[in-house]
Amino acid sequence: MPITINKIELQNWFNYKGDYAKNTFEFKEGLNILVGDNNAGKTKLHNAFRFILKGEVLLEREKVGGYVEQKIDENNISKVLNKSLVNRDLKLNDMTTLGVKLTFTEKIDDYDSSTFLVTKEIKCRKDAQNMVIKEYVNTIHRIDPRTKAPRKTDDEFEKITAKIIPNNFLSFFFVEGEQLGLMTPLEGDKLKDTINSIVNIGTIDDIENFSSDFLREANQRQYSIEMSEVSLSQKVKDDLKKKENLRALLDDNTGYIYDCDEKIQNNELIRDNFKTAFESSKQNKALKSQLDSILGKINTAEAVINTTVNKYIAAYMNQTTFSICKLINEDGVRKNIDEYIENVKSFIFERRTELDSKKLNKHETEMIHLLEKSQPKPEILDKMISQDWCFVCDNKLSAHSRDFIGNKLLPFFRGTLEDDIELTKLDNIGQMFNSLNLSSQMYYGIDIEYFDDEEAGVIEKINHKLELESEKNEFINKHGTVQRDDEEDVSLVTYERALRELDKAAREKERFIGEEKRLNSEIAEIEKNEKRDTKNVSPKLTQINSVVSFAKLLNETIVNAKDNEYSEFADRLGEKATRRYQEFMVNNTVAKKNHIRVQIKKDKKNKYDFKIDVLNKFNEIQEQPGGADQSLRRVAVVFGLLDMAENKRGYPFIADAPISKLSPDTKTAFFKSLLNYQGLSQCMILNMDLWSAEKQGLNDIGDEVFKLIGTDIKSRFITIQHNVQNNCVDINYLK
Amino acid sequence: MELDSILLTHRLHIDSHYETFVEIFCNTAGASTTKTTSKFVLSNWYEGYLYAVLLGLKINEREPRIGERKDKAPMWSKNYINQYKYAVTSVLARKDILFELNLLSREAISNNFVSVEVTLNQVKNICDEYSNGGVKYLFDEWTKDPAIFNEYTALKKIYLNAKPK
Numbered sequence: 001m002p003i004t005i006n007k008i009e010l011q012n013w014f015n016y017k018g019d020y021a022k023n024t025f026e027f028k029e030g031l032n033i034l035v036g037d038n039n040a041g042k043t044k045l046h047n048a049f050r051f052i053l054k055g056e057v058l059l060e061r062e063k064v065g066g067y068v069e070q071k072i073d074e075n076n077i078s079k080v081l082n083k084s085l086v087n088r089d090l091k092l093n094d095m096t097t098l099g100v101k102l103t104f105t106e107k108i109d110d111y112d113s114s115t116f117l118v119t120k121e122i123k124c125r126k127d128a129q130n131m132v133i134k135e136y137v138n139t140i141h142r143i144d145p146r147t148k149a150p151r152k153t154d155d156e157f158e159k160i161t162a163k164i165i166p167n168n169f170l171s172f173f174f175v176e177g178e179q180l181g182l183m184t185p186l187e188g189d190k191l192k193d194t195i196n197s198i199v200n201i202g203t204i205d206d207i208e209n210f211s212s213d214f215l216r217e218a219n220q221r222q223y224s225i226e227m228s229e230v231s232l233s234q235k236v237k238d239d240l241k242k243k244e245n246l247r248a249l250l251d252d253n254t255g256y257i258y259d260c261d262e263k264i265q266n267n268e269l270i271r272d273n274f275k276t277a278f279e280s281s282k283q284n285k286a287l288k289s290q291l292d293s294i295l296g297k298i299n300t301a302e303a304v305i306n307t308t309v310n311k312y313i314a315a316y317m318n319q320t321t322f323s324i325c326k327l328i329n330e331d332g333v334r335k336n337i338d339e340y341i342e343n344v345k346s347f348i349f350e351r352r353t354e355l356d357s358k359k360l361n362k363h364e365t366e367m368i369h370l371l372e373k374s375q376p377k378p379e380i381l382d383k384m385i386s387q388d389w390c391f392v393c394d395n396k397l398s399a400h401s402r403d404f405i406g407n408k409l410l411p412f413f414r415g416t417l418e419d420d421i422e423l424t425k426l427d428n429i430g431q432m433f434n435s436l437n438l439s440s441q442m443y444y445g446i447d448i449e450y451f452d453d454e455e456a457g458v459i460e461k462i463n464h465k466l467e468l469e470s471e472k473n474e475f476i477n478k479h480g481t482v483q484r485d486d487e488e489d490v491s492l493v494t495y496e497r498a499l500r501e502l503d504k505a506a507r508e509k510e511r512f513i514g515e516e517k518r519l520n521s522e523i524a525e526i527e528k529n530e531k532r533d534t535k536n537v538s539p540k541l542t543q544i545n546s547v548v549s550f551a552k553l554l555n556e557t558i559v560n561a562k563d564n565e566y567s568e569f570a571d572r573l574g575e576k577a578t579r580r581y582q583e584f585m586v587n588n589t590v591a592k593k594n595h596i597r598v599q600i601k602k603d604k605k606n607k608y609d610f611k612i613d614v615l616n617k618f619n620e621i622q623e624q625p626g627g628a629d630q631s632l633r634r635v636a637v638v639f640g641l642l643d644m645a646e647n648k649r650g651y652p653f654i655a656d657a658p659i660s661k662l663s664p665d666t667k668t669a670f671f672k673s674l675l676n677y678q679g680l681s682q683c684m685i686l687n688m689d690l691w692s693a694e695k696q697g698l699n700d701i702g703d704e705v706f707k708l709i710g711t712d713i714k715s716r717f718i719t720i721q722h723n724v725q726n727n728c729v730d731i732n733y734l735k
Numbered sequence: 736m737e738l739d740s741i742l743l744t745h746r747l748h749i750d751s752h753y754e755t756f757v758e759i760f761c762n763t764a765g766a767s768t769t770k771t772t773s774k775f776v777l778s779n780w781y782e783g784y785l786y787a788v789l790l791g792l793k794i795n796e797r798e799p800r801i802g803e804r805k806d807k808a809p810m811w812s813k814n815y816i817n818q819y820k821y822a823v824t825s826v827l828a829r830k831d832i833l834f835e836l837n838l839l840s841r842e843a844i845s846n847n848f849v850s851v852e853v854t855l856n857q858v859k860n861i862c863d864e865y866s867n868g869g870v871k872y873l874f875d876e877w878t879k880d881p882a883i884f885n886e887y888t889a890l891k892k893i894y895l896n897a898k899p900k
Binding site: 309312313314316317319322324325327328330332333334336337340347350351422425426428429431432433435436437439440442443451455458 | 738776777778781782785786789793814815817818820821823824825827828829830833838841844845848850851854855887888890891894895
């Protein structure tokens with residue numbers, strides 16, 4: 001039944017601050033165009049529809065980037081809830097509600113309709129860290145047609161929201177421009193299911209299934225009757241049994257061949273889809289490896305420089321080189337030390353001479369030996385000197401005697417001549433200086449060149465690195481920075497795996513075909529040798545033979561009819577879609593001559609699949625990924641299908657930025673086509689293509705489109721602007 | 736006592752006042768730790784100390800100790816004993832130092848010299864003062880130009896350009 005969305009109300013939803021009353025969009029049953037600048041709130045509004053229809057919102061992925069559909073939970077609610085509310089207005093432990101309300105009407109017939117109010121809310125509380133979800137509330141109200149008062153019902157929430165757009169149609173009717181290509185399937189079972197759901201082409205499939213089952217059943221019955229025939233000899237029965245087994249094997253084998261075909265087909269599709277990406281990934285990878293090699297060389301060069309520099313700096317203080325001292329002209333040091341050592345030597349010489357003068361001469365030695373027996377103790381001699389009196393002759397000591405006793409006899413008897421303190425001091429100092437001088441000599445010798453040589457080595461290495469740097473810059477100028485693409489590995493792995501799988505499947509298929517030939521020849525051999533007594537055939541067998549013949553004929557006829565039906569459908573869908581497509585492209589002199597071709601492909605098991613392409617006037621397939629051709633091809637096919645459904649399915653078409661890649665003329669044509677289009681019950685197009693950020697109003701195309709729909713009572717033109725002052729969104733209905 | 740044995744009992748001096756600054760051109764913490772922010776640095780404070788002593792001698796700048804190092808300083812290293820002896824020799828080559836140490840005349844030696852150990856301890860203190868003088872010079876230069884140590888020939892250039900006061 002046709003559905004019309006009457007209004008949507010938002011509460012604290014992204015930048016829609018405030019309660020429902022402040023953020024209400026009312027829609028008309030025809031074309032509703034919503035325009036606004038970047039970040040005005042268009043995609044956020046689209047997300048509100050998504051929240052009701054799918055229970056999820058499209059949010060940016062953290063770290064990895066890109067967008068992904070997520071359920072709202074405590075981890076991401078702060079992204080959805082109005083930031084100003086969370087950061088400024090709410091206090092700790094304050095409760096708030098995030099919610100979306102959607103009112104829609106389901107037209108039952110010309111006289112009767114039901115209106116529903118769908119509410120999806122999340123109640124939460126502000127915590128010290130983040131928002132804590134307290135409750136998820138989903139409610140359904142029916143609006144009383146007379147009083148307009150909402151009445152709460154026990155209807156299942158998902159069942160009612162599925163009325164707006166059923167889940168399997170969401171990818172057709174609820175689209176997000178940037179991802180239009182990905183979200184609207186044009187190949188495979190999903191497309192076929194959707195086609196069947198819209199236009200009921202699948203009925204003939206059921207009939208064909210029935211006739212196949214009927215034929216299979218008849219064959220089985222024929223076999224069991226033949227086996228029970230008494231007139232048949234045991235050999236014929238054995239042959240029949242063998243033949244039946246071989247046929248079962250043949251059936252299985254055919255299934256395997258089909259599986260191989262399917263594998264081949266799937267992998268061919270992957271191979272073709274990924275071929276361009278693979279080539280560019282391969283090229284990118286090769287370039288990247290070249291760049292990596294240069295970068296590697298630069299890293300090595302840098303490491304070599306570091307090592308050389310470290311070695312060079314270490315040589316400043318190294319035990320063997322200690323080259324820092326080579327920077328000083330150490331002549332002064334050497335001269336002074338040598339001089340001082342000479343001085344100390346002369347001190348020592350002086351002292352030794354002094355001491356030598358105290359030593360006994362030959363005559364004195366002889367005399368001491370003679371005196372040895374009555375040798376006076378040094379203490380007595382010491383006393384004699386101190387009292388200046390000779391205890392032997394009891395007389396005053398003469399100067400000569402005092403000198404002789406003090407300087408010769410006392411040192412001799414005390415043995416201090418060889419242990420002179422001053423001499424020891426001087427010797428120690430001399431040894432210290434000699435030792436220091438000896439150690440230091442290893443470093444003496446001016447060697448400024450040493451530094452120059454070492455520096456030349458470092459400079460050479462630095463120059464080598466600079467050469468590599470310039471090679472890197474040249475490479476980057478020529479090939480760019482060759483950024484690593486996250487999908488690079490995906491394309492390489494996927495493409496190469498597809499090639500391997502293709503090869504494997506082709507070999508397997510060959511094996512199964514060989515097996516098929518062998519089984520067929522075995523069956524032919526049995527049939528050739530079959531000898532039956534046809535005269536004594538029972539009426540039952542005759543009857544079943546007729547049924548089998550009939551079943552075969554019926555099945556063939558139905559399969560042919562199905563072929564015709566599908567081909568006819570494909571042609572019609574191609575025509576309808578082409579009409580829509582050419583309407584959109586009316587201003588494009590080249591593309592308006594393109595047409596959409598719908599092809600039917602049939603496999604061995606009589607299973608059908610659709611393939612949809614845009615062809616130019618030379619019947620060449622247009623395959624520019626992400627181009628306007630591909631974008632509008634999908635919209636055209638959806639509209640074409642709805643044309644064929646003859647208004648039986650009335651779901652609202654809600655699209656965010658579906659025309660962002662089109663030229664201004666095509667944009668106008670697109671809106672014009674939508675305005676005249678009766679296939680959809682309601683259209684909501686959110687876009688910024690009609691808005692001028694500079695003027696803060698509609699741009700030229702916007703004015704043109706506004707004029708176009710201004711007179712249509714079933715259409716509405718809404719502008720969305722972010723009000724920075726009040727931190728909310730201004731919604732205006734242009735008249 | 737042998738000369739080396741005496742020198743190895745000397746504790747490596749680093750003035751606490753300059754402890755943070757010297758990390759800019761010398762890794763003071765030890766080989767296992769990461770080097771400082773500057774790329775071109777001496778690998779330990781034995782090297783830094785010797786560099787500062789020779790620089791202090793070149794510019795004839797002695798600075799008395801300002802503060803003691805927070806952690807107890809290690810004994811002198813065997814790996815740097817010859818270089819240390821070179822520094823000591825360079826100090827002892829100065830007549831003013833010899834005079835200060837009472838080593839210039841025979842009479843002064845006779846009256847004041849106690850032992851090689853005592854003399855070397857006195858020389859060590861003088862080395863510490865020259866080291867402080869060298870570090871102060873580096874600090875002043877760095878204050879004028881904070882990028883002064885960022886070149887691998889920095890230590891050589893500073894040394895060659897340093898003029899006696």
